[in-house]
Amino acid sequence: METSLTPRSLGQPGFISDVRAFYAILRREWTIFRRYPSWIIALLIWPLIFPMMYILTGRALSGIDGSGLAVFTKLTGATDFIGYIVIGTTVWMWQNIVLWDVGFALRNEQMRGTLESNWLSPTWRFSYLLGHTGPQLISMTMFILITAIEFGLIFSVKLNGSAWLALLVMLVSIPAIYGLGFAFASIVITAKEAHTFVFLVRGLVMIFCGITFPVSLLPGWMQSIANWLPQTYMIRAMRSAAFANASFTELLPDLKALLLFGAFWLTLGYLLFTWMERRARQTGAIGQY
C-alpha cells in the first residue's frame, strides 16, 4: 500500500488554548446574537410591558387619588410603588430570560446539529455552556439599563439609595441565577423538552418571591418556601439598596445568602452538566434531535 508521512496535528493543547477557545465561543454567540436584529425591539418593549400590567392594576386598586397607596406604604415601607414593582418584575424577567436563553442554549445547538461538531473538538465542554452566559449577561445589562431609563423618564421613578449597592446585589446574584440556568440546560439536553419546568420555576418565583407584594403577606408555609428561593433575597436586597437607602451592613445577610445560593446552584449546575455529558456518551443523546 502506498503511504506518505502521517500529518501532524496543528493543535497545541494547554491553558491558553482553552482560554482562546472560550473566547471564540463568546465571540460566536455575540456575533450570532447581533445577526437577529429583532432583539432590539424586544429590548425596548419588554421592560415596559410586563411591569405595566401590575402598575395599572396597582393604580386601579389604589383609587384615582391614590389614597389606597397608604396601606401599601404601611405594609412595604416603600413610597414609590412603581419602583417597588419594577424591581420585582425585572428580577423575574432576568431569571425567566436566563432559563430560556442559557437553559435552552445547548438544546438549540442540538436541534441545529452544531452541538455534535462542538463536542467533537478537544475543548473543555463546560465552556460551551459558560460561553452562552457572556452575551446573555451583556444583553441583560442592557435590559436593566433600559428599564431604569424608561421608568426614570416615563414614570419619574427616582433612585433613593445607592446605585453601586444595587449593582453589587446584582453581581452577587449572578451565580445563583446562572447556576440554575446551567442545571436546567443539562436537564433539557437529556429530557429534550422542558417548557413545563420553565413555567413551574417562573411560577414559583412569581408567587413565592413577592415580585409585586411583600412576602410577609404570604401564609407561613409559603414564606418558608420563599426562604429557599434566591430570588426572594435578590428582590428584597435590590429594593433596600435602590429605594430604602440601606447600607452595606444592612444588606450583608441577604448578600451572604445569595452567595451561598450561588455556590449551591453553580455546583449543582456543574455536577448535572458532567452527569449529562457522561449519560449522553452512553445514550447518544448529543446527536438526537
Place this chain on the structure above:
Amino acid sequence: MSDFAIEATQLVKKFPARPGTGDKSAKTESAPAPKKKLWPFGKKEPKAMFTAVNGVDLQIQRGEIFGLLGPNGAGKSTTIRMLCTLLEPTSGTARVNGFDIVKQANDVRRSLGTLLAGERSIYWKLSGRENLEYFAALYHIPQAIAKKRVEELIERMELKDRANELVEKYSTGMRQRVAIAKALLARPPILLLDEPTLGLDPQAARRLRELIAELKQEGHTILLTTHYMEEADQLSDRIGIIDTGKVIALDTPAGLKRHIEQKEVIKLEVTGWHTEIGDKIKSIAGIENLMSRQQGEADMWEVNMQAHNSRTAIPRIVEYISGNGTRLVNMNIVKPSLEDVFINLTGKALRD
C-alpha cells in the same frame, strides 16, 4: 505509536430499545421474563436492549482509505460515533491513533477530523471564514497558524469569493465544503467522513471524491462511510461491509468482487411488473438475489438478479415475463459490481 490508525476489538453498543421504532436491522434482545410482582413500587423491570453494533473488529492501516458500507441502521454511524468519542461502547475496546477511545478521549479528538451531519454541523449565521476561525480555536490551533490555515483551506475549497458571506446563503455543496474544511483544520492524521457526498450534485460529488483521493496522498488515514457503491469502489483500499451490527465481509474491492465473479448479473427493465412473476423467476435453478424497484413514476421496473448460468436461465425468464400485461423493455448481462457483492452477502440492496 500503534501500527494501526484505528483498531477496534469486539466493539459492542447496545441501547435501550424504544417501543414502536421498529429497530429492524439490528438485534433486539427481549428482557428476561418478568417475575410476578408482589409490590408495585419495587425495582424497575430490566429494559429490552437493542444491539446497534455487535462485536465489530477493525484494523485500519495508516494512510489507508477504508470504506464502511451498510444499509441504514446497519451500525456504521454508531461505529463511527464510538470511534470519535461521541458514544461509549457497551463493551469492547478501540484505539484511534494509539489512544483509547474511552480513557484518552481528548487525545482521540485531537487526532481526528470528523465530518458528521454535513452541512448541519456548521453555523449558518456565521460566514464560512468565521466558522473556520471559530473551529480552529476549538481545536487549539495557535492564532497565527490558524489564520494561515483558514486562508489555505478557503482557497483549496474554492470558497475565496464568498468566504465572508453567511453560510445560510451558500449552496449545499458549498456548505459541505466548509464542513470538510472544518474537519481538515487541525491537519489531523485521521479523518472520519460519514456520507461525505450525500445530497451533493454529481459535479460537486466528483470534486469531493478527488479531494478525498488527494488527502490520502497527503498521508491522511480516511474512514469513509457511504451509500454509494461506486464511490466506495473507486476510493477505498479496503471495504468492510456491515450489516445488523456486524462486519460480514472485509477485503479490497477487487477481492470482494472475486467472491462472486463466477456469477453473472442479469438486469432487466420491465413494464407491468408484479410480484408473482418475481416468485416464478426465483424458482428457476441458479437464480439468486432477485431485486426489483420501480423507476420514477411510470410503470417501469428495474429487476436485477444473480445467475450461475444466464444462458440456461434467460429463456425461462423471458417466458415468465411475456404476457399478462408485462413487457420486457431491456435486458443486460453484466459483471458483478460491488453492489451485487453486497446483495449477495446481505440479501438486500444498500438503500434498503
